[in-house]
Amino acid sequence: MGSPSDEELARRVRDGETALFEVLMRRHNPKVYRAVRALVSNEAEVEDVMQQAYVLAFTHLSQFEGHSRFSTWLIRIAVNEALMCLRKRNRLVTLDEGSDKEAEGDMKLEGRNTADPERRAYDRELVRFLESAIEALPPPHKVVLMLREVEGLSTAETAEVLSVNEELVRKRLHRARAFLRDELDARMGGQLHEAFCFQAPRCDRVVAAVMTRLTSS
Structure with a gap:
């Protein structure tokens, strides 16, 4: 059994x-x-x-x-x-629709300002690099990425967890993926599930x- x-x-x-x-x-x-x-x-x-x-x-x-x-x-x-x-x-971090516009601006700034020398030392390790890139995401986008891509929850389950609608989940996941694509390029690969072990x-x-x-x- x-x-x-x-x-x-x-x-x-x-x-x-x-x-x-x-x-x-x-x-x-x-x-x-x-x-x-x-x-x-x-x-x-x-x-x-x-x-x-x-x-x-x-x-x-x-x-x-x-x-x-x-x-x-x-x-x-x-x-x-x-x-x-x-x-x-x-x-306060809001996870509803009202936080999207502000978070989009934060994503552009935060993603470029968080890389310090200590972090750069880990850039050769893919998992560390992934964690650094994910860390740069605004919380509303980061939590969607974690739940959908890292933990494999469905869109419906993620929406239920966060008390938002499914369309918002899709939109934030799309933005998070686009940001990571710019940061990680081809290195994202299949190792995302190992981040934040x-x-x-x-x-x-x-x-x-x-x-x-x-x-x-």
């Missing part, structure tokens, strides 16, 4: 097998990390947001009714927590912190 589905694991966690929530976290840590990292740059804050998102998901697991994939439901919680983190620091030690740290919070509450 194959591994149990997310939905089966979620049902069993709701029924009292709380230890299985660790399986769900480990299964989706890379997706959650990349979604949060698209909006929050500080790595310590990223892990804090991830932990809070998992705690909220566990607490509200009864609200997951299976109308969408579990990963879509979970990533939406994580994105909302990331936005909340930015609001607390008075760095969530390594095992960080996975262990986040999982342990969440499980401690859940068992002590």
Whole structure:
């Protein structure tokens, strides 16, 4: 028999097998990390947001009714927590239609000003170069690229996660691709999925912190 589905694991966690929530976290840590990292740059804050998102998901697991994939439901919680983190620091990022015009201008400026000597040292490594180019994107475009191209969510799922319409997702993905094409040219290739890899030690740290919070509450 194959591994149990997310939905089966979620049902069993709701029924009292709380230890299985660790399986769900480990299964989706890379997706959650990349979604949060698209909006929050500080790595310590990223892990804090991830932990809070998992705690909220566990607490509200009864609200997951299976109308969408579990990963879509979970990533939406994580994105909302990331936005909340930015609001607390008075760095509001909007993901609706109204932010597009301003973000387009930011893309042209930010993409040309973020390359410092330390970053240039990694330009020989394709994955590092990809991360640098993605980092230059405005958050509304970066999060769409992360969800669609890096994590493979559909247009509909991405729109659901971000609470925007599908046409806006398509438009932002087109702009993000065009920007990366200019920056990376042919080097983008098939290595995009390796960008912002969530390594095992960080996975262990986040999982342990969440499980401690859940068992002590």
